[in-house]
Amino acid sequence: xxxxxxxxxxxxxxxxxxxxxxxxxxxxxxxxxxxxxxxxxxxxxxxxxxxxxxxxxxxxxxxxxxxxxxxxxxxxxxxxxxxxxxxxxxxxxxxxxxxxxxxxxxxxxxxxxxxxxxxxxxxxxxxxxxxxxxxxxxxxxxxxxxxxxxxxxxxxxxxxxxxxxxxxxxxxxxxxxxxxxxxxxxxxxxxxxxxxxxxxxxxxxxxxxxxxxxxxxxxxxxxxxxxxxxxxxxxxxxxxxxxxx
Ligand SMILES: [Ca+2]
Ligand SMILES: [Ca+2]
Numbered sequence: 001x002x003x004x005x006x007x008x009x010x011x012x013x014x015x016x017x018x019x020x021x022x023x024x025x026x027x028x029x030x031x032x033x034x035x036x037x038x039x040x041x042x043x044x045x046x047x048x049x050x051x052x053x054x055x056x057x058x059x060x061x062x063x064x065x066x067x068x069x070x071x072x073x074x075x076x077x078x079x080x081x082x083x084x085x086x087x088x089x090x091x092x093x094x095x096x097x098x099x100x101x102x103x104x105x106x107x108x109x110x111x112x113x114x115x116x117x118x119x120x121x122x123x124x125x126x127x128x129x130x131x132x133x134x135x136x137x138x139x140x141x142x143x144x145x146x147x148x149x150x151x152x153x154x155x156x157x158x159x160x161x162x163x164x165x166x167x168x169x170x171x172x173x174x175x176x177x178x179x180x181x182x183x184x185x186x187x188x189x190x191x192x193x194x195x196x197x198x199x200x201x202x203x204x205x206x207x208x209x210x211x212x213x214x215x216x217x218x219x220x221x222x223x224x225x226x227x228x229x230x231x232x233x234x235x236x237x238x239x240x241x242x243x244x245x
Pocket of ligand 1: 118
């Protein structure tokens with residue numbers, strides 16, 4: 001029995017080091033994609049981001065009673081793994097851009113991991129922010145027409161993050177000219193307004209947010225803990241857009 005236990009331990013150590021060594025090695029960026037024009041759609045182009053491997057095994061069954069929870073729809077997810085944007089917006093313009101946060105000194109990791117272009121969720125590749133209602137903010141450096149945002153919180157455990165509110169503005173303080181793209185704070189507990197969008201289970205495919213060409217220099221993402229704990233996590237945020245004319 002002792003030997004068996006040791007072997008299992010050894011196995012998990014090897015698995016862990018393999019996982020660790022993969023972090024940052026993948027230089028493939030999520031903006032890489034098929035840039036061939038979509039057949040009938042004029043000046044739209046396909047984007048196929050690089051998705052990380054799934055990290056949990058089994059059916060994601062969240063505990064507790066989550067209001068307004070989206071039903072799993074694998075076909076819908078499959079259909080959006082390659083998505084269309086206007087020509088010129090097929091690059092991840094968030095890559096390498098500075099990130100600020102309501103928690104400037106994260107508990108785990110550093111804020112630059114959120115825009116390093118690597119959606120790998122292994123240990124050492126994600127940021128853990130303080131508990132409660134927190135935000136991260138990406139400065140694109142100039143106003144952009146933003147079409148899609150692809151977001152990964154954390155998907156090693158089955159988790160649902162609460163009160164996701166994703167906003168765009170040209171004001172770094174988000175006091176004026178704020179457009180809300182996504183809000184699933186169904187009871188307005190975060191006092192940013194009641195949101196109608198669904199809660200959802202995190203997966204390796206991330207969450208694709210429609211931005212519809214909204215103009216702005218800054219992207220801000222709020223969350224308020226998750227089903228596993230009070231913490232807020234980010235692996236990567238990719239933004240697809242082009243500089244505003
Ligand atoms: Ca990352
Ligand atoms: Ca809420």
